[in-house]
Amino acid sequence: MNDSSDKWEAQVRKGSLELAILAALWKGRLYGLEILRLLEGGSNLIVAEGTVYPLLSRLKAEGLIDSEWVESEGGHPRKYYRLTKAGRQRAAAMAGVWAEFAASLGALIQPLLSGKHGKAL
Amino acid sequence: MTGNNESTQLMEYYLGRLGRAAARFPPAEREEIVAEIRSHILERSQIGGVVEAGRVRETLEALGTPEEIASQYVTNALFERAAGSRSPWVLIRATLHWAALGAKGFGIFAIAIAGYVAAGAFFVCAILKAFFPENIGLWYLPSAGLFAMGYRGAAEPPMPELLGHWLPPVAMVLGLLTIIWTTHILRALIRRKRPAKPSWQAR
Numbered sequence: 001m002n003d004s005s006d007k008w009e010a011q012v013r014k015g016s017l018e019l020a021i022l023a024a025l026w027k028g029r030l031y032g033l034e035i036l037r038l039l040e041g042g043s044n045l046i047v048a049e050g051t052v053y054p055l056l057s058r059l060k061a062e063g064l065i066d067s068e069w070v071e072s073e074g075g076h077p078r079k080y081y082r083l084t085k086a087g088r089q090r091a092a093a094m095a096g097v098w099a100e101f102a103a104s105l106g107a108l109i110q111p112l113l114s115g116k117h118g119k120a121l
Numbered sequence: 122m123t124g125n126n127e128s129t130q131l132m133e134y135y136l137g138r139l140g141r142a143a144a145r146f147p148p149a150e151r152e153e154i155v156a157e158i159r160s161h162i163l164e165r166s167q168i169g170g171v172v173e174a175g176r177v178r179e180t181l182e183a184l185g186t187p188e189e190i191a192s193q194y195v196t197n198a199l200f201e202r203a204a205g206s207r208s209p210w211v212l213i214r215a216t217l218h219w220a221a222l223g224a225k226g227f228g229i230f231a232i233a234i235a236g237y238v239a240a241g242a243f244f245v246c247a248i249l250k251a252f253f254p255e256n257i258g259l260w261y262l263p264s265a266g267l268f269a270m271g272y273r274g275a276a277e278p279p280m281p282e283l284l285g286h287w288l289p290p291v292a293m294v295l296g297l298l299t300i301i302w303t304t305h306i307l308r309a310l311i312r313r314k315r316p317a318k319p320s321w322q323a324r
Contacts, residue, residue, distance in 0.1 A: 031160075031164075032157060032160075032161055033161055033164050033165055048183070048184065048185030048189065049161075049183045049184050049185070050158075050184040050185040050189060050190040050193075051185070051190075051193060053154070053157055053158065053161070053190065053194075054190060054193035054194045054196075054197055055193075057154075057194060057197060058197040058201070061197065061198075061201050062201075069156075076159070076160050076163045076164070077156070077160060078160055078164070079153075079156075079157045079160060
């Protein structure tokens, strides 16, 4: 990978992180580390784990998610997040755009991926 | 849950740096930022209820530096505020922070400064006209085909002044228009950086 494709990859990750977080919260409330583990499990979306907390704070400022502190059995409180009504609407709309986009791009890039059978340039 | 001295020291040192880097937030907000990261470190570093120094080190490394984290909080807060503000001061602060992030931000900071300085210059001309009526004016420079507002010394060749007593009100209006335009452009640029909600909600 050269510099410009690294930069492109970083931008794709950054652009999809917001949707990934909203999607992670779709089924119910989670705290920061649980969200991180979900994101790390399904994909390698996260570069520095610290980035997820400022992003959660921004989504909260935009009214897409809510938060509450809950005492845990471990002895330290956890900050849980959940989708607001506006957040659910936004997440669903974003998922629709993403799916449409991914489907049409997927069809376009199909020939690039079956490289073995394609013509060598 | 227990932890030894070394793990506690590592964590407190990191959180202290985070608190200082987030110094511009009000205390309650700053404490909440620190509390959330503290909760993350404790949760991620413990095995069977024990916080272990090696795990703390690994956790802190994965987090990134406290200054990076604080900078992202600051960016969010500044842009959030600037997108809904008409105050030149708030907009300049947001673009100054943007300038520190890259070349594009620096260009936009330059637009902000140039715009507000030009507006200020119009106001200064409007005021100084009362004190230097012969030297402040809207001048036509035939050689360059340009109009210029500003100060001309007595030693320079005489040139027709076009506005006379009309200069103060005209300069005031131009100054106001320049402020409005600069503010408008900056807000549009800031909104574009931080995508507005309606673009998603419209669908």
